[in-house]
Amino acid sequence: MNRRFSKRMLVIATAFAATAVLMGTTACSSSAPEQSSSSGGSGDTVKIGLVTKTDSNPFFVKMRESAQESAKENGAELIALAGAFDGDNEGQVAAIENLVSQGVDGIMITPNSSSGILAAIKKARDQGILVVALDTATDPEDAVDATFATDNLAAGVAQGKWVKAALGDKAPKLLMLDGTPGGTVDTFRHDGFLQGMGLSEDSPEVLGMENTNGDQTKAQTAMENLLQRVPDANSLYTINEPAAAGGYAAIKAAGKQDQIVIGSIDGSCTGVENVKNGVIGATVMQFPTKMADEGVKAIVAFAKDGTKPKAGFNDTGSVLITDKPMSGLDSEDTAWGAENCWG
Incomplete structure (x- = not known):
């Protein structure tokens, strides 16, 4: 190999290395999160x-x-x-x-x-x-x-109005299975339900509250504890359908399924089926x-x-689902609910 050829190869190798470094730098830069709004x-x-x-x-x-x-x-x-x-x-x-x-x-x-x-x-x-x-x-x-x-406040109001109407002339003896403190959903549904019932946080008709994190197992345990303190309860608010299912399991185990009116919110296909089967009296369907x-x-x-x-707030809608419609409340039955659950 002559000296001229060796020198030419050195120049090519140097240029190739520089290009590789430049390409590597460009690739690293492109992996950073894009700052542009588009x-x-x-x-x-x-x-x-x-x-x-x-x-x-x-x-x-x-x-x-x-x-x-x-x-x-x-x-x-x-x-x-x-x-x-x-x-x-x-x-x-x-x-x-x-x-x-x-x-x-x-x-x-x-x-x-x-x-x-x-x-x-x-x-x-x-x-x-x-x-x-x-x-x-x-x-x-x-x-x-x-x-x-x-609109979770409106959904809570719908649940509360139905439970109140379902009680008829009976004075409420209310228990509440709440969700998780600190979330607007939990606050709005809770407050809306009480509004629909015509009650306040301090009303004597509100006899017990427990947080469940919307979890079925926790709700069952919470309801067992509440029933020990308030065995004559006749109405139950639930933050969602898993909480309602857990609450019902405790109610059924205590033989009180004909004593307590249950309302809920979610509108899942399982929840609609639970309404049809009498586990939940009514639920408010979300989408x-x-x-x-x-x-x-x-x-x-x-x-x-x-x-x-x-x-701002864009309402995606809600519908009360029950096979026990109450006068003055718009609702759909479980057949409609089964066709539209969680659409």
Whole structure:
């Protein structure tokens, strides 16, 4: 090999190495989260994060499935995360940070804590990420770009009005299986139910309350404890249908299923079947599929051209389901409920 050829090879090798370093630097830079408010507009797949309260509650399982289907239909990628349990604010904070690091265009969240999650949401929005709340509003509401949810106060009122009407002339002896303190859903449903019953927090008719985290097993234990203290209870508020099922199990074990009127909120296909079978007297149907679909479409539109959804609360609707309709209350029967459950 002559000296001229050796020198030429050295120049080529040096140029190749420099190019490799430049390409490596460019690749690292492109993996950082996009800061632009329209990061999906370049033709890349829109990335959407979903953070639910848990990954086991049937309501949130349905929401995740619906979000996945809607993302696929709209050419987007869904990354679904969740808290470890109902009330796990720290887990949701970590999930948001995870999604931000993955460069999502938008995040949909059902907050475990309506105020505890605000700092993490602000950090995401400050990086140009659209954040929408599903099912549960933040406090304050404008901490997110938009909310797609049930009017939970109205749903609670509907449950309370039905239970009151179902009691007829009987004075209420009320027990309450609440959810998780700190969430707007829990507060609105609780307050709405009392409003529908014509009661207040301090009314003597309210004889016992227990938190259940919306969990069936916890609700059964809580109801067992409540019945020991108030064996003559005749009415029961439940935060959701798993809580209602747990409460009913305790009521049935105590032989009091004909004594206590049960109301609930969710509208799952299982819950509608429980209404049909007399486990629950009435339930208020929500529409998690609509929540998820509206959230996905809002983020896709934002990622493509910067269009933001209508700010504030967007009501996705609710319907009272019962086979024991009460005068003056709009409702649908369980046949209708079975056809429309969790649409």
